[in-house]
Amino acid sequence: MRLRSKVLGLAALLAIVAVTAFAPATATSQGGFHSCGDMPRYYTQNIEAKGVECPKAKRVVLRYARITIDNLQHDWSVTVLGFKCDLVKKDYYGDSHRCTDNGRVIRWRRGTH
Numbered sequence: 883m884r885l886r887s888k889v890l891g892l893a894a895l896l897a898i899v900a901v902t903a904f905a906p907a908t909a910t911s912q913g914g915f916h917s918c919g920d921m922p923r924y925y926t927q928n929i930e931a932k933g934v935e936c937p938k939a940k941r942v943v944l945r946y947a948r949i950t951i952d953n954l955q956h957d958w959s960v961t962v963l964g965f966k967c968d969l970v971k972k973d974y975y976g977d978s979h980r981c982t983d984n985g986r987v988i989r990w991r992r993g994t995h
Contacts, residue, residue, distance in 0.1 A: 915987070921947075925976070926992050933986035942967070942981055942988050 918929040918936035924947045931939040945962045959968050965981035965988065976993015 915989075924992070925994070926990055929988070929990040931986075931988050934988055938963075939988045943979075943990055946979065946981065947992070 915930040915932045916936075918931050918939050920927045920929065921940065921943060924944065926943055926947065929936075929939060929943055934942075942962050942965050946960065946967050949960055949962065959966070961967070962981060965983045965986070967979060967981035970978040970980050970989070976991055978991050979989065981988045
């Protein structure tokens with residue numbers, strides 16, 4: 883009886899390993915958005931990127947912030963490091979922005995939480 887229990891337990895373990903090994907990839911590895919954190923110094927939160935590494939995404943966000951700070955009368959639509967960046971939404975607490983380039987996307991929020 884003990885041998886049978888061990889064999890069944892081993893078979894169940896192997897089945898679990900096989901299912902997880904061949905399961906579909908997660909959204910992040912399939913090109914979904916991944917979090918790049920915040921940049922509190924620039925009142926920037928929830929930086930997310932799709933198809934872009936976080937260091938590059940943060941460079942784009944930083945350059946965009948500097949452009950908009952230098953020219954407060956801009957039209958909110960600028961090109962930064964090859965990305966077309968736009969203001970997406972304004973509300974009482976801040977604004978949301980998005981930069982795109984051939985399917986690559988960076989999005990974030992500026993202002994207060």
